[in-house]
Amino acid sequence: MDHDDARLLLSDMVRVRRMEEKCAELYSASKIRGFLHLYVGEEAVAAGSLRALEADDAVVATYREHAHALLRGVPMTSILAEMFGKEQGCSRGRGGSMHLFDAGRRFYGGNAIVAAGLPLAVGLALADAYQGRNRVTACYFGEGAVAEGAFHESLNMAVLWHLPVLFCCENNLYAMGTALRRELSQTDLTVKAAAYNVPTLAVDGMDVTACRSAAQEAVEHIRRSGGPFFVEFRTYRFRPHSMFDPELYRDKVEVEQWRQRDPIQMFTDRCVAEGLLGPDDVAAIEEATDVEIRDAVAFAEAGTWEDVADLETDLMTPASGGQA
Structure with a gap:
């Protein structure tokens, strides 16, 4: 890792963290x-793993997808406008926080249903395999999805059909409010995947360089062999499941213990200690991020609501050939 690598990874994580903190503030102000x-808390996963992908690869995510969209290249202006419900948003204001989407960047959501993205990822990979395209579809999901039938069906099909899917399990230990140990009898999720x-x-998952290395190894394997790969990123979310969550299911001491392993602070300290980054680099990243967020909020504020006359647009595929 050199200076440019370090600066890029730190910038990615800081941009995600600051955007999310601003979203919490805007939500409290009823803007979102x-x-x-x-x-x-989970920034290292997206920042590290997405750097292993190419522009032609596809990304499928969950309802906790703001980071993935941003680091995939969806402009922060477009993301904030979508959260505000404005028509300048990446989903024209119709999707909101849970349904960010940008087909041009091969970012396919934003899925509100647990495990819903896995079959979608298998389908995207199947299309690439049929067309002989050497692409990877990265599918992000939480450990709660492992208990769903779609997880098992998707992994099974990906192996049987030899499909290029990178299954990225973001294991933050709590499926909404249910601890992993209360949900699954086998808590080593790699064992679940290995069964297929x-x-x-x-x-x-709190070490950005480890996340990048694991994703690079997995992607190289997929491109070489064509079949799937499963990576369990062991991470932790510092905030509640959602803004509505009273967070009664975990102890505050546990949260504080994990905060001592803040991925941004740990990486910053490491880079400064190794001479890869200096205080001026860190300050420049933070300043640039503040400007980006300020511009994104202003863009969203100035955005327009979709005209009521357009509300039925794109709800159904137009009939063709005389058939409904």
């Missing part, structure tokens, strides 16, 4: 409505 699931003959890795 509906559900809001924040990624604070999927190669696996488990990695410290």
Whole structure:
């Protein structure tokens, strides 16, 4: 890792953290409505793993997808406008926080249903395999999805059909309010994937370079062999499941213990200690991020609501050939 690598990874994590903190502030001010699931604490996973992908690869995420959208290249202006419900948003204001989408960047959501993204990822990978395209579809999901039938069906099909899917399990230990140990009898999730003959890795999800290395290894394997790969990123969310969550299911001491392993602070300290980054680099990243957030909020504030006359647009595919 050199200076440019370090600066890029730190910038990615800081941009995500500051955007999420601003979203929490905007939600409290009723600028953002509906559900809001924040990624604070998990930044190393997205920042590290997404750097292993190419522009032609696809990304499928969950309702906690703001980081993935941003680091995939969806402009922060477009993301904030979508959260505000404005038509300048990436989903024209119709999706909100849980349904960010940008087909041009091959970012396919934003899925509100637990495990819903896994079959979608298998379908995208199947299309690439049929067309002979050497692409990877990265599918992000929480450990709660492992208990769903779609998880098992998707891994099984990906192996049987030899599909290029990178299954990225963001294990933050709590499926909404249910602790992993109360949900699954086998808490080593790599064992679940290995049961379907999927190669696996488990990695410290609070270490951005470890996340990047694991994703690079997995992606190289997929491009070489064509089949799937499963990575369990062992991470932790510092905030509640959503803004509505009273967070009665975990002890505050536990949260504070995990905060001592803040991925941004740990990486910053490491880079400064190794001489990869200096205080001026860190300050420049923070200043640039503040400007980006200020511009994004202003863009969203100035955005327009979709005209009522357009509300039925794109609800159904137009009939063709005389058939409904």
